[in-house]
Amino acid sequence: MIDVKNLTYTYMEKTPFEKTALKNISLSVDEGNFLAIAGHTGSGKSTLIQIIAGLIEIKFGSVEVDGEPVKEKSARRNIGIVFQYPEHQLFEETVEKDIAFGPINFGLSESEVAARVDEALKLVGLGVELKNSSPFELSGGQRRRVAIAGILALKPKYLILDEPTAGLDPRARKKILSEIKNLHKLGVTIILVTHSMEDIAALAGRVIVLADGEILFDGAPRKLFAQEEILKRAGLLTPSTAALAKKISRAGFENFPLSLTIDEVEREILKMLGGKSKRA
Amino acid sequence: MEIIRAENLTHVYNLVDGGKIALDGLNFSIDEGEFISVIGTNGSGKSTLAKHFNALLLPTNGKIFVTGFDTSDENNLWHVRENVGMVFQNPDNEIVAAVVEDDVAFGCENLGIEPEEIARRVDSALAAVNMTAYRKFSPSKLSGGQKQRIAIAGVLAMRTKIIVFDEPTAMLDPVGRREILDTAQKLNAQGLTIIYITHFMEEAAVADRIFLMENGKILKIGTPREIFSDAAEIKRLGLDVPVAVELAERLRRRGFKLPKNILTDEEFITALKELKN
Known part of the structure; x- marks a missing residue:
């Protein structure tokens, strides 16, 4: 379980640019959940997921992963995060090397790394024959899937994805979404940050709506889309x-x-x- | 009146290295004041085409004429760019100044326009995109949709006749998306020619005509109604159709009689009422 308690975060504190991104946020995500996080640009979504993943130091409040504070390395290893446009982070000569980068840094054996690369490729629906290709020869949708595979190779228990379908055509979008759905079926807890109300409707069991750093709604998508007032306040649409x-x-x-x-x-x-x- | 014409417009990347054909002999004509949407999968050639409208890329074969000027003639470059503005996907890559009004003025300053005239143009451009209240703001304080409208204002201040939008809403939240499409439609109503590349079929559906691209070719040109009437074809290409089109198609397959070419929710509901009676 991920347990977030009384989280408050302010950027550039005590300067004229001070901005409170999160105001006293508490939430918990059970294992096996499919949680979507929605909200307008600047609502605090990215800050929240970066804190949950242990990438931003907590000032007020706490985040625990399976009972352990997220600043502990062992807790952080349970969480994988896929950033927006993750294909911009590809850097290796071959698909295989790129996916292997994380597992190697985790100190896994050579044979374990190889097994994880193959498994991750399979999970994102790419053939092993692509292993020796340069990531830069692939299509946009394929590149994004290689980047996601790099995270899956770390076998995170909790997977956070920030706008994983932005900029993709409908076919590539559907493919990635069905792979995420499949991961969830396999037992990975999913936290999906998205602007796509269609994706929330089709996939999420629960949706949290952020507006100006506060939780405006937490519940089933069906309930959310019946509440015009909340949608309007959060800058969302049906x-x-x-x-x-x-x-x-x-x-x-x-x-x-x-x-x-x-x-x-x-x-x-x-x-x-x-x-x-x-x-x- | 015709404002853009392409004749066998061809673009090959990496000619020396075997080459990859991105645009494969396109022929089309666009009239002044039209709203054109371009749809197609990633890699179909949409963005390459966009860059030919203002000579960011030049044809490797064939020609494109923009407001009558052949883009491949270096002497015309100035005229072409004066007439075509571009708005790209990521507003953060387009904003150059620390204050909104300076950013909007940037293009005009480069054109060497008098300061008083620039001030007038910035005023009217900000008003046109509904951002006057933010003129003294830092762009970093704005939402994605607002930043994108600032980018549009910068183009408007240059008084171009054509605006090319290359997936302007891909990074925006739902309200931001709506704002940009509304702005594009409003400018079109005032006479600007709009070319709008998008993966969102509901956005493409507002166009006068849609260019449907695949593998560097324009497969079809038609009204949204014509383009989306063949739902199976659109899906084979890896694209989507608007919800009303899809549902109408599914009901027809089940044997229900619905009028052809249903495009909007309203048309679908009218047909539904007919069925129920």
């Missing part, structure tokens, strides 16, 4: 599927429920048209 469902219910089909995915909207429409058969 996902396009739910927006259509709302319009349908406003257009005279009062009992049409708030549906989150396109499959769900389809099911509800079929139910509604129920009596009318194909031949009608």
Whole structure:
């Protein structure tokens, strides 16, 4: 479990540029959760995940990973973080070397490193034949998956991803999301920071909405998307599927429920048209 | 009236090294005042095309004429750049000054315009993107959407006839995305020609015409209704269709009779009412 208690963080304290990024935040993430974090630019999302990953020193409050303070190396090793545009961090000559960089630094044996590279490639849906390619010969979506594989090779128990689909085309986006979904199925706890309401609707079991450094909402996505007021205050929008469902219910089909995915909207429409058969 | 014309526009990267064809003999014409969206997967050639509109790249074969000027003629470079502004994906890479109004003025200063005239242009550009209240702010205090609007204001102050947006919303939150698309539409309504590259199909759907690209070629040019009418084709290319299009398609496959070419939520709901009655 990740346990965050009374976290407050201020940038450039005691200067004219002072800005409080997080105000007394408390939350806990259970093992096996799929948590999404949403909020407008500057709401504190990035600060929060960097503190959870142990990359920013805590000033007020505490973060514990499985009961251990995050500043301990052993606690930090349980957490993997994939930054925005992680492919910008690729630097090695070959895909294999790049993915192996972290495990080697962890001091793992050569054979263990090799096994982890293969496993990580498989998890992100890339063939082992790419191992000897230069990362810079790959497509944008492939490069991003190599970068994610570099983190997966560390076998984190908790995986934080910051906007993993930004700038990708719909096909590459879907691929990465289905791989994240698969990781979650395999038991990895996922914390997904995203601007995509569609992704939250389709994947997350729970969503935390940050606004100006405070938690505005913590609960199921379905509940969030029913609360226009919170969405508005947080600078978020309803996902396009739910927006259509709302319009349908406003257009005279009062009992049409708030549906989150396109499959769900389809099911509800079929139910509604129920009596009318194909031949009608 | 035609403002851009491409004739066999071709771009090959690394010609010496075997070469990679990024643009494969494009032919098209864009009229003044049009709103064009360009869609296609990563690597289909969209960004390479964007860079040809203001001669950041020059054709390795064929030609592109922008406001009548052949971009490959060095003497025309000035005229081309005067007429085409660019807005890129990451606003943090576009902002150069420490104060908003200085940033908006930057392009004009480079054009050698008189200070009083620059001040007037900065005023009207900030008003056009709804950022007048922030003129004395530091750009670092702004949200992503606000920064992107400052970048647009900088282009507007240069009074270009064409603005090319290359995935301007990829890094923005939902409200920021809405702000940028609204701004582009508003400028278009005032007569500017807009070329808007995006991975978000709902954004592409507001265009007059869509260029659908794959492997360096323009596969199709058409209205959003025409382009999205073939949902299967769009998906085969690795793209998406708007939700209403997808649902209409699914219902048709199940045997329900819906009108062709449904594009918007409203059209879909009208069709749904018909079905229910």
